[in-house]
Structures are given as structure tokens and as C-alpha cells.
Amino acid sequence: MSTIERLPLSIDHIPEEKRAVYDAEPILSARNLVITFGRVVGLDGVNLDLYRGEVLAVIGDNGAGKSTLIKCITGAYTPDSGDVFLDGAPVSFKRPQDAREAGIETVYQQLAVIPALDIASNLYLAREERRPGPLGSVLRMLDKKGMKQRAGEAVEKLGIQTIQNMGQAVETLSGGQRQAVAVARAAAFGSKVVVLDEPTAALGVKESGMVLDMVKQLRDSGLAIILISHNMPHVWEAADRIHIQRLGGCAGVITPQSHDMGEGVAIMTGARTLTS
Numbered sequence: 001m002s003t004i005e006r007l008p009l010s011i012d013h014i015p016e017e018k019r020a021v022y023d024a025e026p027i028l029s030a031r032n033l034v035i036t037f038g039r040v041v042g043l044d045g046v047n048l049d050l051y052r053g054e055v056l057a058v059i060g061d062n063g064a065g066k067s068t069l070i071k072c073i074t075g076a077y078t079p080d081s082g083d084v085f086l087d088g089a090p091v092s093f094k095r096p097q098d099a100r101e102a103g104i105e106t107v108y109q110q111l112a113v114i115p116a117l118d119i120a121s122n123l124y125l126a127r128e129e130r131r132p133g134p135l136g137s138v139l140r141m142l143d144k145k146g147m148k149q150r151a152g153e154a155v156e157k158l159g160i161q162t163i164q165n166m167g168q169a170v171e172t173l174s175g176g177q178r179q180a181v182a183v184a185r186a187a188a189f190g191s192k193v194v195v196l197d198e199p200t201a202a203l204g205v206k207e208s209g210m211v212l213d214m215v216k217q218l219r220d221s222g223l224a225i226i227l228i229s230h231n232m233p234h235v236w237e238a239a240d241r242i243h244i245q246r247l248g249g250c251a252g253v254i255t256p257q258s259h260d261m262g263e264g265v266a267i268m269t270g271a272r273t274l275t276s
């Protein structure tokens, strides 16, 4: 069905039980993404294929282009050139809201929560639900009670027990709790793809573990996840494949089975090159 040629994929190191994931066409593809900022090369022609039911980790040093890559894919940046395909069809998102409407939820590294709003309102930002019947359709009244209840369920599902009151303003939450709200939002609404840029950077050990569990649950339910992280043990625990970003380019794609953490970091820093 697709006119895009798939990127070469070595399934040698993909466990037997996961191979079916790679029989299907990629849900999301990026080809030759290029973006420059003045003289800084953000991306120098990056390719990516993401499959349903996989966690694709993206690792790389500071400034390697990880955030830029996902921003170009999700409409936060417009690449100078290159193409993005969702379900085999070309897309060009002008803003993150467009990607969201197409089923791609992103938690950006710089958090997209509005501090003065409460948790429930943040979860439903830009997708507020109206009251049933004429109160909603004619008077445009928001279903605040329903949103609060469903927000509570989303947060509970993620296992964030430290958040007790959904009516609490996000500005009164701790940094980690704010991050958890953003992740809960993505998990609750991502229908095809969930992109998480450093979702556990501000989280404590227990909360990080919960986010990782949630990532695996979303993956097992058939969603495709892009997980950017500097935490190598997390990456090696949760990822099916690992895209290594280096100096604006992709230095290779490995799996936790094909390379150990030390080897992955060596490729990331340029101490070793991937010969494939």
C-alpha cells in the first residue's frame, strides 16, 4: 500500500515473539529531515520508522537533535526539507495540535502544562468536553464534573497516588507531579503514537518506574511509542529498538539484544561506529 520504502530493519536481534510487530507497515515514518538554525545544523537528513506495538527509544548527547527530531515530526517545528508519513500517507503538521488531532500525543521536554489551571483542565486542554444535551450543544457549557472524574481516573491509572485533588492548580504541584500530569494526558489521549521527551527526568524513583510501566502497557496495547531518555537502564529495560542520534544525524539503530549499554553509549559518543 505504501509508496515509502521501508528503512532496512535487522530482525536478527529482535526476539521471536516480537517479530510480528515488524511485519506490518510502520505507523510513522520520517525521511530525510533537515533543519538548520542559522549555522547550527539541527538535523542533517534524519530517517525514522516507528511500528505499532514497539517502544523506539531515541538516545544521544545534549544537542544531538533528539528534541528537534520529534518537534519536526509533531508539528512544533517545520523542517527545511524532508517528509513525514502517518499510516503511509504524507502529513505536514503546522502545529502540535494538528498532530494531536491525527492521534499523536507528545510530551515535550519543556512542559506544556498551564500552571494556573487545575489538573483536570490541563488534562483536557484544547479538547474540553461539553455537557450532554442542549446545555453542551447550545449553551456550550463544559462538562467540568465529568472531566474532573475522568482526569482522576487517568491519573489513578498511571498510579500517581501523590496527587489527591484534581481541582488543585498545577502551579502548586511539584515538578515531578507536573510531569506526571503531562504523561497521564498523553497516555489518556494518544490513539496512535505517544512521544515522550525525557518523561522521567524530574521524577522520583517510584514515579519513574510507574511511567516506564505505563509506557510498556501502552506499547502492549498496540500503540507506538517514541521515548527520548538519557537514562540508559530505562532505555535498555523498556525499548524494543534504539535510535542513536549524534551531531544532528542518526548514528544507527540498535536493539537492547544486539548491543549492551556500554556499546550503545560508545556509538552515541562517537567512540565506536556502527557497521551494519
Ligand SMILES: Nc1ncnc2c1ncn2[C@@H]1O[C@H](COP(=O)(O)OP(=O)(O)OP(=O)(O)O)[C@@H](O)[C@H]1O
Pocket: 037, 040, 041, 042, 060, 061, 062, 063, 064, 065, 066, 067, 068, 069, 109
Ligand atoms: N529553536 C532553536 N533555535 C536555535 N537552535 C536550536 C533551536 N532548537 C534546537 N536548536 C539547536 O539544535 C541542536 C539540537 O538541539 P536539541 O534540543 O534537539 O538537542 P537534544 O538532543 O534534545 O539535547 P538534550 O539532550 O540536551 O535535550 C542544538 O545545537 C540546539 O541548540
Ligand SMILES: [Mg+2]
Pocket: 066, 067, 068, 109, 197
Ligand atoms: Mg532535548
